[in-house]
Amino acid sequence: MTQSVLRNLCASAGILALTMTTGFSAPVMAAADDEVLDIASPLEISGLDPAKSGYVFSRMQAAETLFTVNRQGQLVPMLASDTHVSDDGLIWHIELRDGVEFHDGSAMTAEVVASDLKRAFDRPGVLGRAPITGISAEGNEVVITLSEPFSMLSAFLAHYSTIILAPKSFDEVGDVTAIIGTGAYRVDEVIPPLRVGMSAFENWWNGKAEIEKVSYLAVSRGETRAMMAQSGDADLVLSLLPVAVNQLNNDPSVNVEIATIPRTRLLKFDVSKPFFDDVIERQALSLAIDRKAIAAVVMRNVDLAATQMFPPSIVGWNNQQIPAFEFDPQKARDLLAEAGWVEGSDGILEKDGKRFSITLRTYASWPDLPLIATALQNQLKAVGINLEISVGSYTEIPSGHADGTLEIALITRSFSMVPDPLATVMADYGPGGADWGAMNWNNDEAADLLAALGRTTDSAVRADMQNQLTSILQYELPTIPVVWSELAVATTDKLENLFVDPFEQNYYLSDLRWVK
Amino acid sequence: MKQLIATRLFQLVAVVLIVGSISFALMYFLPGDPALRIAAGRYGPDMMDNAISDMVRAELGLDQPVLFRFLAWMGDLIRFDLGHSLVSGAPVLHEIALQLGYTLWLAALAFVLALVIGPLVGAIAGLFPGSIFDRVSLLVAVALRAVPPFVLAIVFMMVFGVTLRWFPTAGFGGWSNMVLPSLTLALGLAAMSSRVMRDAMSEVAASPYFAHGRYKGLSDRTVVMRHGIRNASLPVVTYLGLQMVYLVEGVVVVESIFAFPGIGHALVHAIIARDVPMVQGTALAMGGLFVLLNIIVDLMCLRLDPRLGRRAA
Numbered sequence: 001m002t003q004s005v006l007r008n009l010c011a012s013a014g015i016l017a018l019t020m021t022t023g024f025s026a027p028v029m030a031a032a033d034d035e036v037l038d039i040a041s042p043l044e045i046s047g048l049d050p051a052k053s054g055y056v057f058s059r060m061q062a063a064e065t066l067f068t069v070n071r072q073g074q075l076v077p078m079l080a081s082d083t084h085v086s087d088d089g090l091i092w093h094i095e096l097r098d099g100v101e102f103h104d105g106s107a108m109t110a111e112v113v114a115s116d117l118k119r120a121f122d123r124p125g126v127l128g129r130a131p132i133t134g135i136s137a138e139g140n141e142v143v144i145t146l147s148e149p150f151s152m153l154s155a156f157l158a159h160y161s162t163i164i165l166a167p168k169s170f171d172e173v174g175d176v177t178a179i180i181g182t183g184a185y186r187v188d189e190v191i192p193p194l195r196v197g198m199s200a201f202e203n204w205w206n207g208k209a210e211i212e213k214v215s216y217l218a219v220s221r222g223e224t225r226a227m228m229a230q231s232g233d234a235d236l237v238l239s240l241l242p243v244a245v246n247q248l249n250n251d252p253s254v255n256v257e258i259a260t261i262p263r264t265r266l267l268k269f270d271v272s273k274p275f276f277d278d279v280i281e282r283q284a285l286s287l288a289i290d291r292k293a294i295a296a297v298v299m300r301n302v303d304l305a306a307t308q309m310f311p312p313s314i315v316g317w318n319n320q321q322i323p324a325f326e327f328d329p330q331k332a333r334d335l336l337a338e339a340g341w342v343e344g345s346d347g348i349l350e351k352d353g354k355r356f357s358i359t360l361r362t363y364a365s366w367p368d369l370p371l372i373a374t375a376l377q378n379q380l381k382a383v384g385i386n387l388e389i390s391v392g393s394y395t396e397i398p399s400g401h402a403d404g405t406l407e408i409a410l411i412t413r414s415f416s417m418v419p420d421p422l423a424t425v426m427a428d429y430g431p432g433g434a435d436w437g438a439m440n441w442n443n444d445e446a447a448d449l450l451a452a453l454g455r456t457t458d459s460a461v462r463a464d465m466q467n468q469l470t471s472i473l474q475y476e477l478p479t480i481p482v483v484w485s486e487l488a489v490a491t492t493d494k495l496e497n498l499f500v501d502p503f504e505q506n507y508y509l510s511d512l513r514w515v516k
Numbered sequence: 517m518k519q520l521i522a523t524r525l526f527q528l529v530a531v532v533l534i535v536g537s538i539s540f541a542l543m544y545f546l547p548g549d550p551a552l553r554i555a556a557g558r559y560g561p562d563m564m565d566n567a568i569s570d571m572v573r574a575e576l577g578l579d580q581p582v583l584f585r586f587l588a589w590m591g592d593l594i595r596f597d598l599g600h601s602l603v604s605g606a607p608v609l610h611e612i613a614l615q616l617g618y619t620l621w622l623a624a625l626a627f628v629l630a631l632v633i634g635p636l637v638g639a640i641a642g643l644f645p646g647s648i649f650d651r652v653s654l655l656v657a658v659a660l661r662a663v664p665p666f667v668l669a670i671v672f673m674m675v676f677g678v679t680l681r682w683f684p685t686a687g688f689g690g691w692s693n694m695v696l697p698s699l700t701l702a703l704g705l706a707a708m709s710s711r712v713m714r715d716a717m718s719e720v721a722a723s724p725y726f727a728h729g730r731y732k733g734l735s736d737r738t739v740v741m742r743h744g745i746r747n748a749s750l751p752v753v754t755y756l757g758l759q760m761v762y763l764v765e766g767v768v769v770v771e772s773i774f775a776f777p778g779i780g781h782a783l784v785h786a787i788i789a790r791d792v793p794m795v796q797g798t799a800l801a802m803g804g805l806f807v808l809l810n811i812i813v814d815l816m817c818l819r820l821d822p823r824l825g826r827r828a829a
Contacts, residue, residue: 040686046558047603047606124558124559124563161563191777192604192606193604193785195689217686221775227670227673227686228687231677232681233677233686394561395549395553398552402566414562434565
């Protein structure tokens with residue numbers, strides 16, 4: 001029965017399927033060959049304010065700062081042209097680059113720059129941490145006065161929260177309503193939290209960019225980003241997961257570039273707790289960690305095993321003279337015994353009736369951290385330390401630091417937010433430590449060195465002091481580095497001239513070009 | 517019908533108040549410091565610390581008594597003001613209007629696809645119960661319903677995005693971007709509705725009035741279209757109304773995977789960042805949408821079966 005009905009229904013289904021495939025496929029294939037540079041990155045746009053998402057607009061060269069880091073990792077002027085510091089180090093005269101124009105056609109003047117910097121100083125961001133007493137405009141210069149010498153001011157002025165925007169970017173109460181910068185690309189549209197559309201700015205002070213149109217898409221999931229690279233939906237894919245790197249390396253239509261970046265996965269702990277108050281306990285903990293195994297299995301690159309706090313890519317902070325971290329579980333056991341820890345009936349160490357059982361907090365917003373935590377749990381158990389793992393929000397680290405409940409945490413720390421690692425080191429390893437650094441660690445020698453570094457601009461003097469400081473951190477272990485990080489970037493084979501910036505300040509989009 | 521609409525609109529107001537209050541209470545009782553979470557949502561993990569969260573706490577008045585903040589929210593709601601996002605600073609109404617637009621397109625397309633695929637497959641299977649088609653469709657329906665939406669999404673991306681390159685793997689803006697996310701959602705919906713339709717159609721096909729239609733000389737096509745589809749579609753339409761819950765749940769997952777800026781994506785981020793006005797706003801929009809869609813389902817059922825209206829009268 002009803003054969004004709006069946007025929008009709010099947011025919012309808014067939015027509016529908018045919019319409020879908022033929023109708024939809026043509027424009028998509030055309031879109032894949034367009035001249036728009038499609039970027040996929042995990043970074044979402046949480047708001048237009050520079051302190052919130054300025055990094056997206058500065059890295060994409062829509063907005064620029066007074067200073068930046070060049071390809072050699074040196075701090076150099078960008079919208080500034082020259083700097084003169086008074087002999088006492090308290091007054092900085094920052095001369096501005098001539099002929100710089102905002103995307104709306106208005107000129108970048110010292111008044112506009114001073115106003116932007118004052119705004120950045122008053123709001124959350126890095127500038128508020130500098131000992132600034134005044135910001136003013138004088139002719140073509142911005143004058144910044146300080147209460148004490150501060151060597152990192154130019155590095156602070158390279159931070160994304162200090163991007164220079166045109167007056168029309170703000171509404172009457174000072175909130176940012178549009179990104180009108182000075183960069184190589186003009187922002188055409190922003191659809192928070194995922195998309196930014198840009199086009200090359202004709203009057204960029206450094207010449208017009210090669211590629212005319214750029215489309216930025218925030219793609220939070222690593223698997224999706226990898227597939228966008230493979231399918232050609234994205235021309236430039238940032239922050240590939242380690243597991244995706246091997247997969248994409250086998251794809252002839254995709255090029256993968258990798259740079260070691262100044263970001264370290266490390267153990268942060270409360271040095272005042274009885275488990276970590278003796279330096280030999282901390283050294284034992286470090287000796288118990290097989291960093292090479294973790295780097296090889298979790299990070300998929302054995303070279304990322306930390307030998308010290310800073311990777312070799314951080315010139316001046318990677319100290320070649322200090323001995324590298326070792327993996328020696330027997331030595332770890334001996335040191336723990338020397339510190340008074342004895343093995344209990346269940347194999348877990350005890351001292352004064354207290355078991356060496358601690359809770360490690362970590363978070364999953366970096367997918368490798370829970371995996372590393374599990375590896376550490378096994379490795380530390382081998383020397384008699386019981387680690388309970390608690391995976392939660394990363395906000396539990398600073399809250400645990402503040403209320404003193406944090407015992408030990410596995411965190412990731414970037415030393416390039418301000419492109420002078422001293423800014424982060426000074427905050428994290430100063431007296432008492434900080435939310436994302438040491439906890440209850442006080443070392444007078446380190447504190448004196450940090451204070452001196454904060455005043456010194458002489459690079460030779462600084463290099464010597466930095467070596468002393470990294471030696472202290474290596475011996476004292478206020479935090480224990482585990483593995484370094486790398487930034488993996490994929491491009492389609494139709495794109496050339498890519499540079500992966502280890503300081504993550506700039507994607508250098510203006511230098512990219514299509515393969516002819 | 518007017519009474520039905522009036523009742524449903526009253527329910528809509530009740531849903532708005534209940535959903536808003538519950539979401540406020542849930543956010544309040546969640547462990548952790550909301551100022552830290554909001555600071556994290558605004559400034560990211562590398563910038564966020566206790567000093568910045570203290571600035572956020574002072575700026576947003578998070579130290580004020582909870583009852584005061586709840587009453588302030590209720591007062592704003594009465595004035596149709598949903599407040600501002602604590603993270604982006606934009607008006608919640610503006611953010612929801614933008615995000616809900618994308619979600620509605622996605623959900624509508626998924627719904628239409630599900631309506632086409634599910635009842636069509638179900639009707640064929642129901643007309644031939646026990647046939648190979650019926651058994652295969654059962655197997656496929658069980659498989660599609662058992663597979664979580666994110667797995668289905670990744671399979672589609674690999675097959676249709678990476679291998680065949682028919683559709684974009686992720687993103688939004690063009691109609692081609694809608695195909696894979698909506699298909700992911702639609703197949704989950706269609707899997708169940710096809711079985712409901714199959715059973716309903718099978719029952720209708722075995723009914724005396726169906727046989728009577730054929731005995732009096734109507735063609736197969738006329739019998740199926742006039743007596744079969746209409747009678748069998750009643751439980752399917754009712755079921756699809758209930759399936760909106762699946763759609764809402766699926767949208768949250770699918771939007772994240774396909775980098776699609778919908779309300780599900782916004783809700784997840786708002787919960788993580790303790791952005792209470794956004795959570796309330798999105799929950800209200802979803803709850804309201806659910807009630808509205810059920811009104812539409814009720815009206816469709818009335819249209820399909822006029823006896824329901826007479827019984828109510």
